[in-house]
Amino acid sequence: MISKREANLLHSVTETTSTYYLWIAGLSCIVLWGLYAYIHQLREGLIVTGMRDQTSWGLYITDFVFFIGISHAGTLISAVLRVTDAGWRRPITRLAEGITVFALCIGGPMVIIDMGRPDRMLNLFTHGRIQSSIFWDVLGVSTYLTGCIIYLYLPMIPDLAFLAKREEFGEKRRKFYRALSLGWTGSVEEQHLLEKCISILAVIIIPLAISVHTVVSWIFAMTLRPGWNSSIFGPYFVVGAIYSGAAGVVLSMYILRRVFHLEDYIEPIHFRNLGLLLLSFCLIYLYFNINEYLTTGYKVEGPEKTLLHGLFFGDFSTLFWTVQSMVVFVPLLMMMAVLGMKRLYRFTPPVLALASFLVVVGAWAKRYLIIIPSLSVPYLPNARLPYDWLHYRPTWVEWSITAAAVALFLLIYMLFSKLFPMVSIWETREDDAERQVESAVAPAAQPAHQRLGTIPTTSIVLIACMLFGASHARAAEPRAAKEPQTTTLSIQWRAEAASEPITQSGGETGGVALLDHFFAWRPADSNVRTQNPPKIVVTATLLDAKGQPLAYQVVGFKLKTSFGSLDYGSRPTNAEGKAELRMQDHRFGQYPVESIYAGGAQFAAAHAVTSVDFGPRPEVSLPSVGVLITPYPTAGIALPFLFFYGLMWVMFFYVGYLIIWRLRQIRNAQVKPTP
Amino acid sequence: MSISRRGFLQGTGVVLVASLTAAKETPAEGLHQTLPARSVAPSNQKWVMVIDLTKCDGCGDCTRGCKAMHFVPPMQEWIRVYEVEDNPAAGPYFLARPCMQCDNPPCVRGCPVGATFKRTDGIVMMDQERCIGCRNCMAQCPYGARSFNWGEPPHTPAELSQPYSMEYNYPHRKGVVEKCIFCPHLLRAGKLPHRTRCGLPVA
Numbered sequence: 001m002i003s004k005r006e007a008n009l010l011h012s013v014t015e016t017t018s019t020y021y022l023w024i025a026g027l028s029c030i031v032l033w034g035l036y037a038y039i040h041q042l043r044e045g046l047i048v049t050g051m052r053d054q055t056s057w058g059l060y061i062t063d064f065v066f067f068i069g070i071s072h073a074g075t076l077i078s079a080v081l082r083v084t085d086a087g088w089r090r091p092i093t094r095l096a097e098g099i100t101v102f103a104l105c106i107g108g109p110m111v112i113i114d115m116g117r118p119d120r121m122l123n124l125f126t127h128g129r130i131q132s133s134i135f136w137d138v139l140g141v142s143t144y145l146t147g148c149i150i151y152l153y154l155p156m157i158p159d160l161a162f163l164a165k166r167e168e169f170g171e172k173r174r175k176f177y178r179a180l181s182l183g184w185t186g187s188v189e190e191q192h193l194l195e196k197c198i199s200i201l202a203v204i205i206i207p208l209a210i211s212v213h214t215v216v217s218w219i220f221a222m223t224l225r226p227g228w229n230s231s232i233f234g235p236y237f238v239v240g241a242i243y244s245g246a247a248g249v250v251l252s253m254y255i256l257r258r259v260f261h262l263e264d265y266i267e268p269i270h271f272r273n274l275g276l277l278l279l280s281f282c283l284i285y286l287y288f289n290i291n292e293y294l295t296t297g298y299k300v301e302g303p304e305k306t307l308l309h310g311l312f313f314g315d316f317s318t319l320f321w322t323v324q325s326m327v328v329f330v331p332l333l334m335m336m337a338v339l340g341m342k343r344l345y346r347f348t349p350p351v352l353a354l355a356s357f358l359v360v361v362g363a364w365a366k367r368y369l370i371i372i373p374s375l376s377v378p379y380l381p382n383a384r385l386p387y388d389w390l391h392y393r394p395t396w397v398e399w400s401i402t403a404a405a406v407a408l409f410l411l412i413y414m415l416f417s418k419l420f421p422m423v424s425i426w427e428t429r430e431d432d433a434e435r436q437v438e439s440a441v442a443p444a445a446q447p448a449h450q451r452l453g454t455i456p457t458t459s460i461v462l463i464a465c466m467l468f469g470a471s472h473a474r475a476a477e478p479r480a481a482k483e484p485q486t487t488t489l490s491i492q493w494r495a496e497a498a499s500e501p502i503t504q505s506g507g508e509t510g511g512v513a514l515l516d517h518f519f520a521w522r523p524a525d526s527n528v529r530t531q532n533p534p535k536i537v538v539t540a541t542l543l544d545a546k547g548q549p550l551a552y553q554v555v556g557f558k559l560k561t562s563f564g565s566l567d568y569g570s571r572p573t574n575a576e577g578k579a580e581l582r583m584q585d586h587r588f589g590q591y592p593v594e595s596i597y598a599g600g601a602q603f604a605a606a607h608a609v610t611s612v613d614f615g616p617r618p619e620v621s622l623p624s625v626g627v628l629i630t631p632y633p634t635a636g637i638a639l640p641f642l643f644f645y646g647l648m649w650v651m652f653f654y655v656g657y658l659i660i661w662r663l664r665q666i667r668n669a670q671v672k673p674t675p
Numbered sequence: 676m677s678i679s680r681r682g683f684l685q686g687t688g689v690v691l692v693a694s695l696t697a698a699k700e701t702p703a704e705g706l707h708q709t710l711p712a713r714s715v716a717p718s719n720q721k722w723v724m725v726i727d728l729t730k731c732d733g734c735g736d737c738t739r740g741c742k743a744m745h746f747v748p749p750m751q752e753w754i755r756v757y758e759v760e761d762n763p764a765a766g767p768y769f770l771a772r773p774c775m776q777c778d779n780p781p782c783v784r785g786c787p788v789g790a791t792f793k794r795t796d797g798i799v800m801m802d803q804e805r806c807i808g809c810r811n812c813m814a815q816c817p818y819g820a821r822s823f824n825w826g827e828p829p830h831t832p833a834e835l836s837q838p839y840s841m842e843y844n845y846p847h848r849k850g851v852v853e854k855c856i857f858c859p860h861l862l863r864a865g866k867l868p869h870r871t872r873c874g875l876p877v878a
Contacts, residue, residue, distance in 0.1 A: 045849045046808075047826030053750070056813040056823060116808020116823065116850030120788075123807050127788040134787035134811050224781060224817045378819045380757055380772065389750065520779065563867065617719075629783040629793050631711055 012260040014168045027411040034404020037397045048397045055375040055392035060114035065367045067107025073245020074100030076209045079202040090427040091265040096249045097152040102412045104145045130638045133222045140215040143645045151201045158426040189666045197655045213241040226303035227374040236288045243281040244363035247356035254353035265423045271349045279335045286328050306377045326362030331355035486545045489606040491595045496535040518636035538581040540595035549577025556596040557581045588617040716796035733769035744869040748828035753855035774820045774855035782812035798857045806851040821854045
């Protein structure tokens with residue numbers, strides 16, 4: 001026999017109204033239209049979108065970030081509430097977890113829709129580079145999705161067993177429930193095991209959720225774009241995600257409460273408690289916004305200046321201020337009024353739902369404002385392309401696919417609500433026993449990730465050049481024109497012995513080289529030379545017609561390569577008429593070196609050429625300067641990701657082992673003594 | 676068979692220690708030995724292009740030369756001449772921007788599939804047969820030196836007459852990123868990149 005409360009919950013699964021079918025039909029139409037738009041895009045290419053070379057990411061990436069953000073709500077809120085054992089969480093956890101899973105199912109594929117060559121998606125697995133920020137997303141989102149599906153499924157097992165016994169359903173549907181319930185009988189041992197699994201997952205899903213949105217922000221923060229190149233982006237995105245996610249939960253609570261008449265379960269206290277959470281997230285988000293814009297706005301310089309001007313007063317200002325008031329100011333006032341003033345208490349659910357709606361819509365637009373304006377202010381603004389190549393305007397294809405994504409999300413959510421009860425039956429049963437009011441505010445998750453900030457070493461090198469011009473003494477009276485004396489220029493060269501071996505290896509040493517190896521990679525065995533190149537001394541001797549050396553004359557030196565001549569400047573001759581050029585170049589093979597005497601009024605010009613041998617060419621090897629980005633994973637980048645997500649997968653398998661293997665063992669142990 | 680929690684944790688620990696040891700034992704030279712063939716340039720030169728901006732008059736011959744050579748699709752300029760004004764009092768100057776072939780290229784760092792990679796002679800290459808079109812490299816490039824084939828590029832018979840090669844990057848195709856690649860096929864033949872022979876003074 002079931003209580004009235006449970007029967008009421010079952011209504012949402014058993015009874016289907018015509019309005020529901022109408023919604024399903026409407027949403028399906030939107031989804032089909034979006035599918036048509038996507039097929040059109042597949043055929044024509046991304047040219048049908050508004051994206052062009054300058055603004056190369058648009059609505060799809062906005063949708064991606066938005067949906068991943070919404071997905072945080074759920075699990076993070078339900079996990080935090082579970083870990084802190086807030087009793088009032090029970091009726092709302094499942095609807096929150098549902099949002100998470102479905103938002104991830106929609107958000108993840110948005111990246112595929114954005115890809116130019118979705119047919120080559122498998123390259124990610126055959127040629128994947130863990131050093132790429134895109135790959136982190138693939139890793140993070142897929143791990144997170146797996147975790148969230150398990151986390152949604154586990155607390156549902158007792159309800160599935162309960163549903164499998166209900167006479168209201170047909171045989172097929174009961175079979176389906178029975179298969180999913182893994183033969184759950186509800187004994188004390190089983191319940192202990194389930195509680196254990198759920199609490200393990202609840203604990204690991206918190207860092208996982210934080211990591212995923214951090215990684216999403218790193219797609220942007222790992223670039224050099226103005227506005228994105230910011231170390232605060234990880235926490236900023238995490239807070240934004242939790243905020244929009246919490247708003248999503250409040251909104252869906254309100255809607256489900258109205259649609260399924262769940263007033264007995266979702267009470268004003270839930271709105272109030274979540275509202276307090278939402279209010280604190282709102283304030284934290286406001287803090288992050290100030291932090292983000294004040295730090296760049298204070299020292300307004302460079303490309304950030306253009307970006308901030310565009311946001312605050314320029315092209316994006318209308319959207320920017322609308323969004324800021326939608327996401328922060330208006331909801332803040334609304335929430336403060338409803339939560340703080342006793343007279344307005346009774347309006348809490350509808351006002352909070354309205355505030356949440358504003359936050360959710362605003363969060364989407366905020367993602368747009370993070371992505372588009374930064375791309376619109378490149379370091380090298382181009383003026384010669386046509387207007388629509390420089391200014392992003394989403395096309396109908398992008399809007400259709402975005403609308404379809406939202407519609408598909410609602411559609412899955414609606415179908416889910418018909419298949420499974422949206423309020424946990426077994427958990428609220430416990431709730432009956434201890435109906436206490438807790439207004440605990442779960443501690444805001446602290447983003448633990450810290451990016452290793454790139455330290456731009458901006459150094460200014462001042463080169464002072466001193467030019468010595470030959471001073472031409474002006475003669476008092478014009479001299480009679482005289483034929484300049486002929487001169488001879490002879491040139492010799494010799495190689496000085498190679499100097500002592502280089503003790504340092506490569507250009508950069510110590511910490512810098514280690515850092516290169518750690519994050520990028522320079523080949524250990526590049527042509528880092530163990531010896532300095534030999535010193536080549538080229539001596540030019542300048543003699544006059546009588547064979548006397550000419551002192552204090554200027555002799556220039558040039559080295560000829562196949563691409564042109566390299567000017568080494570000029571040297572003065574000494575008392576013996578000799579000018580010396582010393583070279584210690586990384587140069588191999590034979591090169592002609594030319595010495596030139598320009599001559600003057602007194603002496604005629606002369607020049608001489610000799611072929612200088614710089615030594616044998618070394619073996620083909622890698623360059624010693626510059627970071628050669630490795631095709632292989634490096635420790636600094638790969639290990640944190642592999643370790644973190646690897647640990648998550650290990651935990652998933654452990655939970656899977658517990659719930660599939662151990663559950664059966666427990667049941668077998670129960671069954672055996674009885675026969 | 677039942678695995679106790681203790682056994683499970685022990686097993687995990689053993690696996691972790693073993694993999695860490697294995698990672699430590701891998702010699703650093705091992706990486707060098709296995710550098711893929713495509714990353715090793717035919718010569719041990721390291722290429723650098725110096726453009727004398729004082730001599731650039733913005734005629735755009737370099738862009739046209741490059742376009743003709745590589746059949747660059749319309750709206751793309753692998754080398755683009757910008758008119759830059761740093762100081763309003765000093766007036767604008769022309770800045771020719773090919774791919775800078777950065778020593779530490781952000782695009783190579785960001786590519787999820789290794790479609791763009793650095794060759795040992797310093798050239799940042801681009802493999803259009805591997806590119807998945809995610810455009811992370813375009814977001815990464817601070818010079819805006821990369822372009823994308825948003826639609827199917829128009830083809831000419833001359834372009835289609837040769838099979839695709841990474842060294843000249845045509846025939847072009849839809850949905851992949853393109854960039855200036857320093858004409859590796861000309862370097863291989865001992866010639867300078869095409870646009871340098873188009874009147875632009877190169878020091």
